[in-house]
Amino acid sequence: MSTNDPQQQMIREAMKSIAERKPGRTKLVYDKTKRTIVAVAEGAQAPRALNITADDADMFAVVTLSSRWLREQWAQLKQDGQLSIAFNSWDDGDALTHCDLGTQAAPSVEPGIVFLENGVNPPNAVSLRIILTPTADAKPDATTVVAPDGSMHRAVCQRTVDGREELIDVFFADVQPELATRRAGILESTVLADKTVLCIGVGTGGAHVAIELAKCGVGRFILVDRDRLSVGNVVRHPGGISQVGRFKVNVVRDLIHEKNPAAEVSTCAVELSYENQDTISQLIKEADIVVCGTDNRPSKLLINQMCVEAGVVAVYGGAFRRAYGGQILRVRPKQSPCHQCFDSAMPDEASDVEVSASADADEIAYSDRPVAVEPGLSLDVLPIANMVAKLALLELLADKQTSLSILKQDFEAPWYLWLNRPEPGTEYAKWPPLSKSIDEMTIHRWYGIGLERDPECPTCGAFISTIADKYGLDLSSMTELPALPEKEI
Amino acid sequence: MWSDDQRRRMVVEHEVLQREGFDQFSVYYDKTCDSYWASGTASANSGNRYRLYIPMPSRYPYERPCMYITDPNPLRMFNGNPVTSLGVSHQMHTLTPHSNGWPQICHWRDARWHSGILLNKVFLKGLIWIEAYEQHLATGRSLSEFVLTMAERA
Numbered sequence: 258m259s260t261n262d263p264q265q266q267m268i269r270e271a272m273k274s275i276a277e278r279k280p281g282r283t284k285l286v287y288d289k290t291k292r293t294i295v296a297v298a299e300g301a302q303a304p305r306a307l308n309i310t311a312d313d314a315d316m317f318a319v320v321t322l323s324s325r326w327l328r329e330q331w332a333q334l335k336q337d338g339q340l341s342i343a344f345n346s347w348d349d350g351d352a353l354t355h356c357d358l359g360t361q362a363a364p365s366v367e368p369g370i371v372f373l374e375n376g377v378n379p380p381n382a383v384s385l386r387i388i389l390t391p392t393a394d395a396k397p398d399a400t401t402v403v404a405p406d407g408s409m410h411r412a413v414c415q416r417t418v419d420g421r422e423e424l425i426d427v428f429f430a431d432v433q434p435e436l437a438t439r440r441a442g443i444l445e446s447t448v449l450a451d452k453t454v455l456c457i458g459v460g461t462g463g464a465h466v467a468i469e470l471a472k473c474g475v476g477r478f479i480l481v482d483r484d485r486l487s488v489g490n491v492v493r494h495p496g497g498i499s500q501v502g503r504f505k506v507n508v509v510r511d512l513i514h515e516k517n518p519a520a521e522v523s524t525c526a527v528e529l530s531y532e533n534q535d536t537i538s539q540l541i542k543e544a545d546i547v548v549c550g551t552d553n554r555p556s557k558l559l560i561n562q563m564c565v566e567a568g569v570v571a572v573y574g575g576a577f578r579r580a581y582g583g584q585i586l587r588v589r590p591k592q593s594p595c596h597q598c599f600d601s602a603m604p605d606e607a608s609d610v611e612v613s614a615s616a617d618a619d620e621i622a623y624s625d626r627p628v629a630v631e632p633g634l635s636l637d638v639l640p641i642a643n644m645v646a647k648l649a650l651l652e653l654l655a656d657k658q659t660s661l662s663i664l665k666q667d668f669e670a671p672w673y674l675w676l677n678r679p680e681p682g683t684e685y686a687k688w689p690p691l692s693k694s695i696d697e698m699t700i701h702r703w704y705g706i707g708l709e710r711d712p713e714c715p716t717c718g719a720f721i722s723t724i725a726d727k728y729g730l731d732l733s734s735m736t737e738l739p740a741l742p743e744k745e746i
Numbered sequence: 747m748w749s750d751d752q753r754r755r756m757v758v759e760h761e762v763l764q765r766e767g768f769d770q771f772s773v774y775y776d777k778t779c780d781s782y783w784a785s786g787t788a789s790a791n792s793g794n795r796y797r798l799y800i801p802m803p804s805r806y807p808y809e810r811p812c813m814y815i816t817d818p819n820p821l822r823m824f825n826g827n828p829v830t831s832l833g834v835s836h837q838m839h840t841l842t843p844h845s846n847g848w849p850q851i852c853h854w855r856d857a858r859w860h861s862g863i864l865l866n867k868v869f870l871k872g873l874i875w876i877e878a879y880e881q882h883l884a885t886g887r888s889l890s891e892f893v894l895t896m897a898e899r900a
Contacts, residue, residue, distance in 0.1 A: 531805045555856050562808055600860050626836035715807060715861040724758050728765055732754055
C-alpha cells in the first residue's frame with residue numbers, strides 16, 4: 258500500500274528500523290488490550306502509548322512464498338546461489354503471492370529473485386529481492402522455512418519502489434499441512450486423499466458440492482458438464498464474471514485448486530446423453546461416489562441406471578421450481594431405493610424441478626405454451642448443495658472411523674426434503690410459520706424420509722420377471738417374437 | 747446392439763399387448779437391420795381406422811419411444827391443414843413430427859418418461875388421442891379441450 262500520510266510515514270520508519278534489527282533504547286510492543294503499540298523505553302516508569310493501531314500494522318506489504326517450492330528448488334538454489342521467482346501482485350503491490358501457490362492470476366505479475374545470504378548485497382536489477390538468512394535458534398513458524406538439509410532460514414524481501422528501498426515481511430506457506438491443520442480433529446489429513454468424486458453437472462449446486470468436498474480434502478475429482486459459464490449464471494454460480502465463456506468444468510477445476518491445490522481434477526465437457534453413455538459409464542467405474550447436479554429427470558434416470566449397474570453410490574440433489582425448496586436422494590445400489598423406485602413411488606415430487614435454463618424450459622414446453630425460465634436464488638440452492646456435500650462426505654467416510662462416524666444413524670434415510678418458503682399452490686403452502694411451530698413441519702428444517710425399494714423396479718428390481726410371472730410367461734422358452742408382417746409400415 | 751434384457755423386455759411387451767386387450771398391436775423385429783418396432787391399426791368409435799407406429803429407440807426402455815400416426819397421411823385438422831403444420835403443439839398434444847410427415851402424438855414427455863411404463867399404456871394414450879382428435883374434427887375445438895395434460899399414471 259502506498260501512502261503519503263505523515264503519520265503512516267513515521268510509523269513506517271519506526272517499523273523499518275525494527276525490521277532491520279537496529280538496536281535502540283526503545284522497543285515497540287503491541288498491547289492487545291489497548292489495541293495499540295506502546296513504546297517501552299529503558300528506565301521509563303510506564304510504557305508510552307503511540308498513536309499506532311492494529312490497522313496501521315496491516316499497512317505494510319506482505320510477500321508469501323511456497324515453502325514446498327523452495328524445498329524442491331533447494332539444490333538448485335545451493336548450486337546457483339539464486340532462483341528466479343514470480344509473484345502475483347495484488348492491490349497495487351500490497352500483497353505479493355508466489356504464483357506457484359494457486360491458479361488464479363493477479364492483474365499483474367512481478368518477477369523476483371531468491372538469494373542465499375552470502376554477505377554480499379544482491380544486485381538490484383530486479384525490483385524484488387528475497388534474501389534467505391540462516392537462523393539457528395528460531396522456533397518454526399510462518400516466518401521460517403526448513404530446508405531439506407534441516408537448516409532453518411528466515412527471509413526478508415527488498416523492494417525498490419520509485420528509486421527507494423523498502424523491506425517487506427516474507428511469510429512461508431506450507432500449503433498442505435496448513436490446510437490439514439484446519440480440518441484436524443474432524444478429518445484426518447489423508448482420510449479423503451485417495452477418494453474419487455464424479456460430479457455430473459457443475460452448475461450452481463454441483464459446483465458448490467465439488468468445492469466443499471475439495472475443502473474437506475477429497476483428493477480426486479472428475480467433472481462432467483457441457484455448458485459454458487454465461488453472464489446470467491454468475492448470480493448463482495461460484496464462478497465470477499471474469500470467467501464468463503469458459504466451460505464450467507474448467508472454472509470449477511480452478512476453484513477446486515484454489516481450495517485444495519493437491520487435488521487431481523480431470524474434466525469432461527460433454528453432454529450427458531445416451532450417445533455418451535459409454536464414456537460416462539467408464540467414469541462412474543472410476544468413482545467412489547457420484548454427485549448428480551443435473552436438473553432434469555431424464556438425465557437423473559440415465560445416471561441412476563449406470564450407477565446401479567456399476568454398484569456405485571450416487572447422491573442426487575435438486576431444487577424445486579424457483580427453488581422454493583429441494584430434495585436429495587441418496588442411492589446405495591440394491592440396498593436403498595434407486596431414482597427409478599423414487600420416481601415410480603413419488604411421481605409428482607420427482608417432476609418438481611427448477612427451470613434454470615432455456616434448454617430446460619424447452620424440454621417441457623410446447624411451442625404454443627412456453628415455459629418461463631425461473632431459476633431460484635443461490636441463497637436457496639446452497640442449503641441443498643451443502644446437504645448433498647454432507648451426505649457425499651459421509652458415504653466417502655463410510656469405511657473409516659472419524660469424528661463424523663457418529664452421524665451415520667442420523668443420515669440413514671434415503672430421501673431428504675428442505676423447504677425455503679411455503680410456496681403457494683403446493684402442499685406446503687399451509688405449513689405453520691417457523692417462528693410459531695414447535696412440533697409441526699416448517700420451512701428451513703431438514704426432513705429425512707424413509708422410502709422402501711420397489712422390488713419390481715425396472716432398474717434395480719425384478720421388473721421383467723415379475724410381469725412374466727403375472728402372465729404366466731416362461732421367458733426361458735420364449736426366444737422368438739412373432740413373424741414380421743408382410744407389409745412394411 | 748440390443749442387450750438380452752432389452753430383447754426379453756420386447757418379448758414381454760408383445761405378450762402384455764396380446765393379453766391386455768391390445769391385440770391389434772404387436773411388437774415386431776427385423777432381423778436384417780436388428781431393429782424393433784411396435785405397430786397396429788386402431789379403430790375409433792366412429793369406425794375410422796388409424797395406423798399407429800412406434801419405432802423402438804436403441805436405449806428403450808430408458809429412452810422414451812415416439813408414437814406416430816402413419817395413416818391417414820397426411821392427417822388433417824378441422825381447418826384442413828396437416829396436424830404436422832403445428833409442430834410441437836399443446837393445442838393438439840403433438841410433438842416433433844417424423845421426417846416422413848407423420849404427426850407424433852404426445853403420450854409422455856421426456857421429462858415424465860421412465861422405464862416402468864409399458865407399451866400397452868403408450869398405445870392406450872394413442873387410442874385416447876384418436877378419440878379426442880375425432881371430436882376435434884367434429885367440433886373444431888382444440889384437442890386439449892378434450893384431454894387434459896396427460897398425467898403420470900395412466
